[in-house]
Amino acid sequence: MSKIIKVLRPAILCFVVMTILCGVIYPGVVTVIAQAVFPNQANGSIITVTLKDGTKKDFGSTLIAQEFTKPEYIIGRPTGTTNLSPVGEEQEKLVKERIDWWRALDPNNTADIPMDLVTASGSGVDPNITPEAAEYQVARIARERGISEDAVREIINKNTTGRFLGFWGEPAVNVLKVNLALDSLL
Template identity: 75%
Template sequence: MTKTMKILRPAVMCFLAMTVVCGIIYTAAVTGIAQLLFPNQANGSIITITLKDGTQKDYGSALIAQKFTGAQYMIGRPMGTTNLSPVSKEQKKLVQERIDWLHSLDPDNTADIPMDLVTKSGSGVDPNITPEAAEYQVARIARERGMNEDDVRAIISKYTTGRFLGIFGEPAVNVLKVNLALDGLL
């Protein structure tokens, strides 16, 4: 065995051992535990609906936002990420553009726009909005769909989750589920 081989052998053996432990054993263990304890989340929390003809269609993940822009739909948070300072001119411009867009979508609504409808979430793909942001949109959705506002609120309430264990987090409304329910698919 040459001197170079003596030097490289421990490095190669360590590399192979770590590849097996971290790349195979750890990954298999975490995947197996996730499938066992949280199968829906581990598989993407896909919302699958059986249509009238018996076929099934995937509509998206309950954990990842989808963009809705029609006045008949509940609008979620702006999508995408940003590293802008909350007090930067660029951020203020983006927020004002979103405010203007929401006012053009519902010109009769003079209520204050909840912050989560005009600012992006940390992940940029938050599927939820606050109950206040959902309530802000009730009259527009009811008007556009020819529904009673209380019926829209009932759908929103059905897809609102409370705090985890009653103390962690904030109540949240899943935008995709509400819109699917409004379309009569859930």
């Protein structure tokens, strides 16, 4: 029995030490640094709005997609992910269904539908769309809300982020922020 304990002792000691290091100390240090340097992101980037009656309400995260389908709102990418091939028949069928949905939502809009409005992102919860996808929806939103297209564009522009460091990534429009601004909550 003592031979087994002698053999297992280093393994158990290593397990305990690594559990404390990797399971307690490291996450604790990362959490403290995140809270100090990036508190908004570390807490989920939640949009909290003070309503007219003085109460505060959480509307969602700027990092996770919210599903909007009403015509008076800007509509984001389809949510959910699949393992479908981007060139497979099933994916083609899904894209066609989504194109038909967009055409039924706004039959007067004959422009080409931007790709990000008919394909899901890799994560399935992308909160942003391209400026082109937002522009595609401007006339419908303005008509549904009874406001000018310029007013809608101004809200979109205020909620569009540019490239990181001026060259990395693509400009993006945050769907939730635009819709809250359209409802005059932001």
